Amino acid sequence: MRLFAHVPFGVSLLAIWGLLTLIGVIVEQGKDPSFYAGAYAPPIARLIVRLDLDNIYHSAAYLGVIGLILCSMAAATFTKVIPRRIPRLNPVKIDAIPLHATVHVSGDAESARERIAAFFAARGWQVRKREFGGTEWTFADKNNWARRGVLVAHIGFVLIAAGTTIYWAKGYSGQFAVLSGQTATIPENGTTVDLKRFAYRIDPVQTKAGTVYQPIDYVSDATITGRDGVAHNAIIRVNQPYDADGTLIYQATYGFAIDFRLTKDGRPVPGPDHPLKEGEGFAIDGTSRAIQYQRFVGTIDRSTGQPGADPRPNDPGIVIQAFDGDRPVGGALIPLGQPVDLGAGYKLDAARYVLYSGFQYRYDPGIPVVGIGAFVLLAGLCISFYFLPARLFVLVRDAAGGGAEVGLAATTVRGYEVFEERFAEIIEAVRRTEPVAPENEVTTTPVLGGV
Amino acid sequence: MDPTRQLLDQALLEIGIAAYVTGALVLFAYFLTRRPVLRSIGMPLAILGAASQFAELGARWWMTGVWPLTNLYGSLSLFSACAVTIFVVFAYRYEMDFIGGPVLALAAIALGYATTWNEGYMPAVPALQSYWIKIHVPIVITAYASFMVAFCLSLLYLVKAAVEHRYRTGSPSVRGVAAGAGASIDVPLNYAALPGFGAVRTDTPALASAAAAGDGAAQWLSGLPSLAKLDIMQYRVIAVGLPLLSLGIITGAMWAKEAWGAYWQWDPKETAALLSWIVYAAYMHLHTRPEWRGTRTSIVSVIGFASIVFCYLGVNIWISGLHSYKM
Numbered sequence A: 001m002r003l004f005a006h007v008p009f010g011v012s013l014l015a016i017w018g019l020l021t022l023i024g025v026i027v028e029q030g031k032d033p034s035f036y037a038g039a040y041a042p043p044i045a046r047l048i049v050r051l052d053l054d055n056i057y058h059s060a061a062y063l064g065v066i067g068l069i070l071c072s073m074a075a076a077t078f079t080k081v082i083p084r085r086i087p088r089l090n091p092v093k094i095d096a097i098p099l100h101a102t103v104h105v106s107g108d109a110e111s112a113r114e115r116i117a118a119f120f121a122a123r124g125w126q127v128r129k130r131e132f133g134g135t136e137w138t139f140a141d142k143n144n145w146a147r148r149g150v151l152v153a154h155i156g157f158v159l160i161a162a163g164t165t166i167y168w169a170k171g172y173s174g175q176f177a178v179l180s181g182q183t184a185t186i187p188e189n190g191t192t193v194d195l196k197r198f199a200y201r202i203d204p205v206q207t208k209a210g211t212v213y214q215p216i217d218y219v220s221d222a223t224i225t226g227r228d229g230v231a232h233n234a235i236i237r238v239n240q241p242y243d244a245d246g247t248l249i250y251q252a253t254y255g256f257a258i259d260f261r262l263t264k265d266g267r268p269v270p271g272p273d274h275p276l277k278e279g280e281g282f283a284i285d286g287t288s289r290a291i292q293y294q295r296f297v298g299t300i301d302r303s304t305g306q307p308g309a310d311p312r313p314n315d316p317g318i319v320i321q322a323f324d325g326d327r328p329v330g331g332a333l334i335p336l337g338q339p340v341d342l343g344a345g346y347k348l349d350a351a352r353y354v355l356y357s358g359f360q361y362r363y364d365p366g367i368p369v370v371g372i373g374a375f376v377l378l379a380g381l382c383i384s385f386y387f388l389p390a391r392l393f394v395l396v397r398d399a400a401g402g403g404a405e406v407g408l409a410a411t412t413v414r415g416y417e418v419f420e421e422r423f424a425e426i427i428e429a430v431r432r433t434e435p436v437a438p439e440n441e442v443t444t445t446p447v448l449g450g451v
Numbered sequence B: 001m002d003p004t005r006q007l008l009d010q011a012l013l014e015i016g017i018a019a020y021v022t023g024a025l026v027l028f029a030y031f032l033t034r035r036p037v038l039r040s041i042g043m044p045l046a047i048l049g050a051a052s053q054f055a056e057l058g059a060r061w062w063m064t065g066v067w068p069l070t071n072l073y074g075s076l077s078l079f080s081a082c083a084v085t086i087f088v089v090f091a092y093r094y095e096m097d098f099i100g101g102p103v104l105a106l107a108a109i110a111l112g113y114a115t116t117w118n119e120g121y122m123p124a125v126p127a128l129q130s131y132w133i134k135i136h137v138p139i140v141i142t143a144y145a146s147f148m149v150a151f152c153l154s155l156l157y158l159v160k161a162a163v164e165h166r167y168r169t170g171s172p173s174v175r176g177v178a179a180g181a182g183a184s185i186d187v188p189l190n191y192a193a194l195p196g197f198g199a200v201r202t203d204t205p206a207l208a209s210a211a212a213a214g215d216g217a218a219q220w221l222s223g224l225p226s227l228a229k230l231d232i233m234q235y236r237v238i239a240v241g242l243p244l245l246s247l248g249i250i251t252g253a254m255w256a257k258e259a260w261g262a263y264w265q266w267d268p269k270e271t272a273a274l275l276s277w278i279v280y281a282a283y284m285h286l287h288t289r290p291e292w293r294g295t296r297t298s299i300v301s302v303i304g305f306a307s308i309v310f311c312y313l314g315v316n317i318w319i320s321g322l323h324s325y326k327m
């Protein structure tokens, strides 16, 4: 428990958390092992896969460190943050506190004490008086409540962790693509999405580097049927999800599915039975060959026969790759609607494209808790950083040559330097408002090293 | 866009760069010589540079109707303008003008680099067409900018502390005079009581004695704020940056939830921001311990700024993801 509550231990855990996070940023996440084998030297690639560095954020080590941080934070909160009450009001050696000053004022000690107490009370300080062995002390506190800022910040962090756990326990998410005119079903809740039409807008923009084709809008026009069984019209755009019974459906991607026709010696033979999306492929029956549809080319540059810059389907084609077993045997850019010869009497026609829309969906009942946690955390930070609990010790005595001598010292939860300017201002204000004694000698305000 | 307007855009940009470059030189000279006249020239240049940059971004927005922070040019411009603004505010509030040279130099470098990403006037891609961009980006950039100012202070702290270390003789420094001060929650280190003068934080005694003995470098360095003050200045600037970074991550998460479906997707950019957040959270925890304040926290602040540069530029340029401006 002692170790867990130790701040340097907590900081070490934060450092490990930071390090694991850094690895996660540098090593691409969620690829399959062949990707790492290609991208890194063999021992490193093996290490990445073996140590789960390819899925680090959900690895035991990562979750374990966060768990330890929560334990450490809880231990510190219960042993240090919560029990830390306001220190007892005790007399101090004023001159021994780095922030101190003495001001000579007129009147006797009793009246000066009252004036000083009223002075601080009027400026929002909580003033308390105590007598110790016949000497009366005045204590003035400011922002004492702000000691709770740390507690608030720590609670915020716990709430965020709790909200995330709620999602893991009860939420779900996924993605699906629907071809125009077709219907998809979200398995977790049975909602159906019937895509009537997908549209996009891409504009050519002149920049210094030449023409850039900038996407402006993606929009799916769909009919969505949720739990109530009623079909609702839905226009789904980027940044404008649709809420189906608490499950949000988002516009994520789009693409051009291709309707392939395969013939052998002029007669149709079985090819793919549905339009294929980028990355999908099919085997040619009775051979060891397969064809993969790699990507869509909106505009074929007729002068070079190569893909042009404009992604819009002006003169469309597709890039295909042929495989023999697992071995690539050649690729080609083929225009839509113009059959190409695959050899051995086979001809492939990329007959037409069908736009499809890619959606993501997500049900996350933890969001309100995470949201509240985030703002509680932020409030805790602001309280801790901007409201500095400070205490003034004031001792007023009759001065030898008449009048009274006011000794002031200040301390804060964050040392003295942070309060230096403020203390100087306070002393200055006391001086300005206090009638000075005859033969006044004023002690200089404290200086903790200067610019 | 009509050429007069483009000319205005270009002129404002050039004024900004020119003001930063000359301001940086003048304030470096002030840093070296402490001649007040140099500060009186340098500070207005800093203000002029930031003002013309804000005007340039505003002019772009007005002229094209497109929010100017959708590419690296706009965001880096805002970064340098914010860093200089934060510096100016802190300089007037807490006498921090001496750090103007490095701040303006970094601002000039950021702005110069920004111009290499100046593609002209592009409309935003669908993912960036959201009111969130107007909330999230300025907050995050302001956080980065304050960390940049803190970074300059941390470097200065580390230099001063290292030199102090070199000058230090075997003599024990004055320690803990006030350690018995009852209700003090911290353990004050190295305070020397001076009769009639409160107390002086003597955390550079070796430097001070070398200065008294006529050592020029020591004289110059001991004229800078004490280590304790440099530490508090860093703390204050980071105390602006960390809540802003937190708010930036929160608003980013809110936007992500609206745009991509999940408030957190472990996208490289958001994860790198989390990394920076962790580093500065560690800074704050170290800073609660008097004996760790100073050199260690300054090193963490330097690491923190390195993580910011990585998050801001490294991820955008080297690691593609949902956040890359190049998408």
Ligand code: HEM
Pocket (backbone or CB within 6 Å): A004, A005, A006, A007, A009, A010, A011, A013, A014, A069, A070, A072, A073, A076, A077, A080, A081, A149, A150, A153, A154, A156, A157, A377, A380, A381, A384, A385, B281, B284, B285, B287, B288, B289
């Ligand atoms: C890793 C485990 C952690 C431990 C052991 C720990 C412990 C502590 C302790 C003991 C303090 C009070 C220090 C003092 O004023 O003397 C503190 C302050 C604080 N903690 Fe934590 N904490 C941990 C994690 C976190 C996390 C993850 C957050 C983020 C929400 C956080 C936010 C804060 C804040 C904002 C303060 C106030 C700092 C200041 O006043 O400058 N802590 N922590």
